Amino acid sequence: MEDLIGKKIENYQIISVLGRGGMGVVYKAHDEKLDRFVAIKVLSVKAVDKQKFIDRFKREAKNHAQLSHPNIVVVFGFIEYEGLLGIVMEYVNGESLETVIFKNFRLHIFDVVYIIKQVLLAIGYAHSKGFVHRDIKPSNIILNTEGTVKIMDFGISKSLFSKEITQTSSKVGTVYYMSPEQIKGDDVDHLTDIYAIGVTIYEMLVGKPPFFAESEFDIMEGHLKKEPTRLSLALPGVPVTLDEIVFKCLRKNPKERYLRCDEILDKLHEMDDFIRDVKSKYFLRTKKNPRRTKVYSIVATAVLVMGFFVLVYFVFIQVGDLLESKTLDAYKKYNIETLFEDDKNINSIGQIMEINTGSKNGIHSLQFISDSFGFTVGDSSTYLNTSDKGKTWALSKTENFNNLRDLYLFASGKSFIIGDHSFLAMSSNFFKDYKKLKIEDGYNLYSINFLDNIGFIAGSKGLILKSVDGGLNWKKAFTDTEKNLFDVKFINKEKAFAVGWEGVVLKTNDSGDSWVSLKPFTKKYLRAIDFADEKIGVICGGAGSIFRTLDGGDNWEQISTSQKEGLNDIKILNTERMIIVGAKGIILFSKDQGENWEKISTNNYSNLTKISVSNSGNIFVSSSNGSIIKIELDEKE
Template identity: 40%
Template sequence: MQLKPGFIIENFKIVSMLGEGGMGIVYKALDLKLERYVALKVLNPQAYQNPQFLERFKREAKNQAKLNHPNLVAVYGFTDQYKLLGIVMEYVEGETLEKYIEKRGRLDYFEAMTIMEHILAGVGYAHSKGFIHRDIKPSNVIISREGIVKIMDFGISKSMFEKSITRTGTKIGTLLYMSPEQLKAEEPTRQSDIYSIGVTLYEMVAGIPPFNYTTEFEIMEGHLKKNPPKISTVVSNVPGELDKIIQKAMEKSIYKRYSNCELFLADVQALMRKAETFKTQKVTAPVKKKSKSSNIKFYLIALLVLTLFGLLFYFSFGLIKDFWTEMKSGKFSTEDSTFVPYKTNPAYTNLGNLKIVSTGTNKNLSSVYFVDRLSGYACGEEGTIIKTVDGGENWLMIPSFDGMNFNNLYFFNISDGIIIGDNGDLYVTKDSATTLNKVALPVGERLLKIYFYDNYNGYVTGANGVILKTSDQGNTWSLTSTQTNEHILNIFFTNRDLGFSVGRSGTVLKTTDSGNSWTPLKRFTNNYLRCVYFIDTQKGFVAGAGGQVFKTENGGKDWKKIETEIISGIIGIKFTDDKHGFAVSGKGEFLYSADSGETWNLNRTGRYVNLTDMSVSPTNDVYFSGLNGIVLKQDK
């Protein structure tokens, strides 16, 4: 029985159906108590008729709700009403790894390994807590709009419903990833999950599973008796080390496989380091162009080669801020016939030169902000606030503020700042966040982003259309009129009066009276928008889910979608002048533009990280915060 939109189970209101599988139907639902979207998997009615199953299901749901890892889809609990049994889970906007592979055909092996890093981190964590998935496959892995990889259905898997994997009716889609011991109806172990992860890695790189046969018998025989084809014989330019990793993960005997995810992960990361080193040393040869004269052709090639080496030398020892300065001065004009475009310029391979610095915490960080070249702060979950005074090389943990989840911070100088949190709380500090003083606010909604036009006039965005305004450095706040109930995720002012804000469901608001009132603009996308940046009063950009970038040249009246090469959500966008800008995704990918945002060229950092925020210091140094205590900075 399919539930209709508007139907309420306990405190969950059905919004729409997301999908249907062997266990039941998954719905998008609204948690009426917490005012957030969840995924509600309502199990098949026959599940309710088995008392033993009911008891086991509730016990496992309670246990799984204790799992807390950024690479696992969180389970919040279960529902039991109207003889409808449901699992309440984190709602993740994105697409499954299965669909991602279908869209791409197959993945570059380096990208596949970066995804594996996070699959192994999540599965390894669950294994350490005593959980076995039993059904790992690309359709049970989701990549969020922000580029975060998450495993679904951990612990509450198909094995709860079926004692025998080999019983009639088992779907081929599941058999393709089954370990030999599961096919023989033996008790699955951690090594069973590792086998399935090995199959998933193979499929990411090859585009098809290793035993991609048409009948159940052939698939089972492949898992039980055959070795997977070497990936290097299926795909060119794949290192032999990857063959060894896959072969070890897919050994027939559990005793010959990786004994745990940590060992599997260590081999993956070792190969990634080797590949990353190779990429930094590799110089792409310039593309040869046809010419009427062989002499002209020779000199043209020579000129291009010299240009490439010159640029490579410059960028290998330069910083992004140096690049910006030179671009502004016109030294590297993109109109110069000898300039090599972004896509063929080897200097851009590691233009970001980002490195992970130790912060002393593994808590998820939600925000980072640098006051000057040396002084910066970051904040996150469970009251985490950290501080640096040496440009991010070392971080000091400020005593924990238990029970608080901080979403964003802003500092006017090294000591005075503002911090906002999940519970609608806003704090000011005058002593470098050693003490926080709570400020009375006209609303109690969750607060999301801080923006200051100058040292006195600022704004805070929040859930349900909230935009707060201050004119005294955050000591008092007033509620503005926004005419929307959507979450407002970011804000930007081109001058004292003209500003724009963006949010969920494609919301774009505009103000012409210093933010006292806001007018919704015509909607041009239904996806969330997280970033907004205007070069002047007419030309601006918004970006967000799925790597989407939109441009306006008439102050927001019309918007044009700009195609990009990424699907992960964009977390930051900035222009250094009217031509040159960059955008960054939550997956750690960079988009660069040298033509006022008409085209964007992709540059991967070589690191697969889950980023949450970006800060550009007054000296144009760039920093990022991320999950698991990650802070990235430019490596000088």
């Protein structure tokens, strides 16, 4: 998107950038007609059905402008400029609640109640006017310099996230605040805002959301299946009333939550006496004794000096002894540079590097079709490609506002990309241009694979799509589950497996026309599956779970590891060697058909999402921070 700083659009002089996101850029501008500062949220509309988008956008902006409340950011109107569309809003001089929490970690209970009362007044008012926010989170709550709370993006998200123009989240962060019904793709009403308010209260008090993990799938599993840790356990001494409020807001069943914001306000008023007492203690702080403080400072300085000399001794004496011994050799196997070394010296690591792609959006999948050419897809329609063996990456857009989940490319240039909200697109030239294929609405699509000319897509609500004509047409296959399915793997032309939520494993013996669930062997989500041949296969998933079969999938045994982080992808390199990646930069490697796994140390602590291997055997791993890890292998000696 063009940098607009210094430009004049209608009567607005663009001054600076206030923030950037997946949907566009927010600028600070000066309204020369009314001599006031405004905020302008600029979005690109080149990517969608432009007229339909503009009509809907204007209609929702007009409706939003009818919301007049002191705790809701005012919308003044909209502008169009050279293919861009902008919403002109009230400029709020202050900080987001997200920033306040980041700076303070936990907020005082007096501040929490003060803030959330204003949030409830604003959201309750908007609900009474028929508006549902759908994206309440600390970054959309602003505190101005006078202490007034302002809710942002009210109604705008409703416009953009409709069935025609839709996006659930730009980053994993938003998933922290999504209700179970949002995650499942069900229709949502004002009760989804009640859930998000409960999450926000929890984070203000505890310092993190109730379901906090690196993996998007672990977070979603928490919202869908797990009970949050009660506030009274996470924060001893919290008032029982506040504990009950948050607990009820976070009920999985929407009908079990508070039905209106004023119900929560009524419960908060029951705490008025407690808050008055807290407020008096909050502002009556005991003054420090200068003389005592001076003594403490002298003692602290002495301890610091003594600690320095102890550290010097350790570095020069103890570390020296360690370097002269052979002890470090024992740790060599945990270094990523020895990833492919073994007694047979089949392969060794030439170089490992983290590549900055220039994108700050999460990357969900990647594929190399040759040593030189590779492609990735990710959040906010991110689409990257490289033609120099992954050294540099060019960023482009697939002209939609969906999160893109997976891709499949043929050497001929025929390509497919899938994503949220039934997004399926096909290209004949590696997406220099493409066409969107029509499938049934209401699904998120997670993975796509081809076996020769037969294609399969796994998605939400038990969806498996099959194509027998190279991807031109797709038909829904029969499955006996409504659970989300994340990956499909064929071991021959007739037999395949699919894995998904709550330990579901489906099997087909008729080339994917019908799929039947196996007897469950875990309740953890299963994220990816791969086979070395018709007998040896591995599944990985939630909480570090790994399962292996040696008989073609008839029986699965759990492989014991010390990992607790979610695992996202498995790639079998040959009948012996396998690699798994997951949350917090986890890389696991096996040299014995998946029986034992070693953890490889890296300096990347983001969520690693997908593995691709080039023709020459170099390994590429995508991550949620927009970077790519490249592992170059030396040639066999």
